[in-house]
Amino acid sequence: MHEQSTFLSRLQRRPEAWLLAVILLAGLALSLASPTFLTLPNIVDLLESYAVQAIMALGLFVVLVSGGIDISFAATASVAQYVAAAMAAYAGLPPLVCIGAGLLIGVALGLLNAALIHYVRITSIIATIATMSVYFSFLMYVTGGRSIYNLPDWWTDRITFYETETTSGDLVRITLPIVALLVAALLTWLLMTRSKVGRQLYAMGGNPEAARRIGINIAGMQFFAYGFLGFMSAAAGLLQAHRVGESVPNALYGNELAVLSAAVLGGASLTGGIGTVPGVLLGIVLLAMLQNGLNLLGVSSYFFQIVIGLVILISTSITVLSARQRRRRRPIGEALNV
Amino acid sequence: MSEPLLGDGPAAGHGLGSLTARLQGGLPMSEIGLPVLLLALVLGFALFVPQFATLGTFQSFMYQIAMLGLLSLAMVVPLISGGLNLAIIATANQSALLMAWLMKALLPASAGGPTLLLVILAALVAGLLLCLLIGFLTGALIAYTGVHPILVTLGTKSLIDGISIYLTRGTVISGIPDIFAATGNATLLGMPVVFLIFILAAVVLGIVLQGTPFGLKVAMIGSNIEATRYSAIDTRRTLVGVYVTSSVLCFVASIVMLAAFNSASAGYAQSYLLVTILAAVLGGVDPFGGFGKVAGLMVALAILQVISSGFNQLGLSNYLTVAIWGLILIAVVAAQTIHQSGWLVRRLRFRAAPSPASKP
Numbered sequence: 001m002h003e004q005s006t007f008l009s010r011l012q013r014r015p016e017a018w019l020l021a022v023i024l025l026a027g028l029a030l031s032l033a034s035p036t037f038l039t040l041p042n043i044v045d046l047l048e049s050y051a052v053q054a055i056m057a058l059g060l061f062v063v064l065v066s067g068g069i070d071i072s073f074a075a076t077a078s079v080a081q082y083v084a085a086a087m088a089a090y091a092g093l094p095p096l097v098c099i100g101a102g103l104l105i106g107v108a109l110g111l112l113n114a115a116l117i118h119y120v121r122i123t124s125i126i127a128t129i130a131t132m133s134v135y136f137s138f139l140m141y142v143t144g145g146r147s148i149y150n151l152p153d154w155w156t157d158r159i160t161f162y163e164t165e166t167t168s169g170d171l172v173r174i175t176l177p178i179v180a181l182l183v184a185a186l187l188t189w190l191l192m193t194r195s196k197v198g199r200q201l202y203a204m205g206g207n208p209e210a211a212r213r214i215g216i217n218i219a220g221m222q223f224f225a226y227g228f229l230g231f232m233s234a235a236a237g238l239l240q241a242h243r244v245g246e247s248v249p250n251a252l253y254g255n256e257l258a259v260l261s262a263a264v265l266g267g268a269s270l271t272g273g274i275g276t277v278p279g280v281l282l283g284i285v286l287l288a289m290l291q292n293g294l295n296l297l298g299v300s301s302y303f304f305q306i307v308i309g310l311v312i313l314i315s316t317s318i319t320v321l322s323a324r325q326r327r328r329r330r331p332i333g334e335a336l337n338v
Numbered sequence: 339m340s341e342p343l344l345g346d347g348p349a350a351g352h353g354l355g356s357l358t359a360r361l362q363g364g365l366p367m368s369e370i371g372l373p374v375l376l377l378a379l380v381l382g383f384a385l386f387v388p389q390f391a392t393l394g395t396f397q398s399f400m401y402q403i404a405m406l407g408l409l410s411l412a413m414v415v416p417l418i419s420g421g422l423n424l425a426i427i428a429t430a431n432q433s434a435l436l437m438a439w440l441m442k443a444l445l446p447a448s449a450g451g452p453t454l455l456l457v458i459l460a461a462l463v464a465g466l467l468l469c470l471l472i473g474f475l476t477g478a479l480i481a482y483t484g485v486h487p488i489l490v491t492l493g494t495k496s497l498i499d500g501i502s503i504y505l506t507r508g509t510v511i512s513g514i515p516d517i518f519a520a521t522g523n524a525t526l527l528g529m530p531v532v533f534l535i536f537i538l539a540a541v542v543l544g545i546v547l548q549g550t551p552f553g554l555k556v557a558m559i560g561s562n563i564e565a566t567r568y569s570a571i572d573t574r575r576t577l578v579g580v581y582v583t584s585s586v587l588c589f590v591a592s593i594v595m596l597a598a599f600n601s602a603s604a605g606y607a608q609s610y611l612l613v614t615i616l617a618a619v620l621g622g623v624d625p626f627g628g629f630g631k632v633a634g635l636m637v638a639l640a641i642l643q644v645i646s647s648g649f650n651q652l653g654l655s656n657y658l659t660v661a662i663w664g665l666i667l668i669a670v671v672a673a674q675t676i677h678q679s680g681w682l683v684r685r686l687r688f689r690a691a692p693s694p695a696s697k698p
Contacts, residue, residue, distance in 0.1 A: 071612070116668060116672075120668070120671065120672045120675055121675045122668065122671045122672070122675070123625045123626065125488075125615075125625065126615070126616075126619050126625050126667070126671065127668070127671075129612045129615055129616060129664075130616065130664040130665075130667045130668050131664065131668075132612070132664075133612065133613075133616070133660050133661060133663060133664030134661050134664035134665055134668075137657040137658065137659075137660040137661035137664065138657070138658075138661045140655075140657040141655050141657040141658045141661060144655075257424075257492060257495075257496075260492070261492060261496070264489060264492075270486050270488060270489065271486070300504065300507075302500070302503045302504040302507060302508065303500070303504055304500070305496050305497075305499055305500030305503060305504075306496075306497055306500030306501055306504060307500070308496045308500070309493045309494065309495070309496030309497025309498070309499075309500055310493070310497060312489065312492055312493035312496060313479065313490065313493035313494070313497065316483075316485045316486075316489045316490070316493065317479070317483045317485055320483055320484050320485045320486075321483055321484075
């Protein structure tokens, strides 16, 4: 019993550890069951198709660490993507202007969320549900739901950084989405572990009142966290249009809960102050692997949602139950330990 | 001060003084401001939209408000307890699917009156049992693991939706007995039956929340679960009760949905999920839990539906309606905050200085 509790508390310290174990286990099982699973082309394919969601999850992770939550990021990404696409396709503006405008819009919408949360004091989940409705509905209203298909070549041309042929003759390409994901992950990791801002965000998420009293600029931190998520969402939105070669206003909408699941699976806590970049990436990897693996095994894709539901329920229960061993001194955590 | 997701609200952070005040007065803006807003909207639309002030508008208003209203009631109970139920739409859809499937499978082609009624009754009982089971499991998970309700219900939503989609392959089940849809769309004393069901559910829930020990316990848990537990209240059992109540309301909603759509699917009404939270918060339900009245929710729902009906008659897009809903929520919460903070300043001055014990 004692041994078990120390084991569990070690798991609680590093949620990534058991997530990695689950991933390795699932990977082993899937590669035994399906020979195509553990091949380089399949893995690179997976990476590319989940890059957009992963970049959003990294942004959301920063907000989660700061003790907030954001539901509006997919709407933000859609707006940023569509405006940039309209500028490029209809006005023929140069790439830098379009990309810059898209990213700026993302940051601006994120800052607007932060202003509502900090100055108007609306709870983050309520504020972002409201702004999600506003951003997305206005986008659909103004555009009439029309897609932009004639994106310029500079946007949709596939950019390959490295290319190689496997012995089996498959072409493996390291493309822009993969590189963007790596850059985003590195940036977020550096920010959260190697910068003053990152440490302050963790402190604020852990205990906002204590953070305020030691002189952390709470307003600044809020604006930074939501602005950062806005930036990452916009980048993900631009990247998504690059992948599919068109801008569909409601293509990203509806991804919110999947991205949130990934971040939470990776150990980011909804009460703030906890979470790591590797954890978030592992969360995405687990979801991607399960979906892809089940596909390869010929299991109906309809089954996938059931698996996600079970994974969320089981992993969060284990995390919280093990956390009970060493109650954290925080009001919310205590209140929830019924 | 920043606001963590489930932390104490701005007012709760200021200690007992503001708490008692809120118990006495509730949120002032939602008590007086919302009915005024509703009245202004109705008058405005009646003046500027020619066909607005007619019986037809009012009847379609009553038809449309029932489904969103019942789902919002299902969201309000967990919200008052300090939680959230993201699985309400999934639960209602699955219950509707089960009932539709049972009616289709059990009903012989040439079923007479008694058989028909028996089958419908059996389907209703099965739907109710399913919702009770879902509510019980959700509540037990939340109460006994202590996992945040957002996460638990995110998981159960995915699970329930997944099972529904897996079993139906994403298809729609239609072929409900005519009498079922006909009863649902009938009117009684000029009011649609679905609207009467909604009003009945709202009144019952209002009595349960305001006038029973269970209702008080739910509000107490929403205010401070630890203090409630130390008051010798079985918080776990109450939490299970919260999610069972929420699921039973989903069952009632599923009957209305089945009658309204004349079919069932895993994909119906998904866009209502966040709107129910919006309606509840607009109606003065504290997103941190502890406070909220069914009456406030009813006014908020009426406001949302009046905007929707009015815009509809003006020929404006549904998307614009949703955008306006979002803006109204932001405006109302902002007004409440400003109102409250001004009030708090006076209160604190009256108390001279807050005692150290009331500091967070």
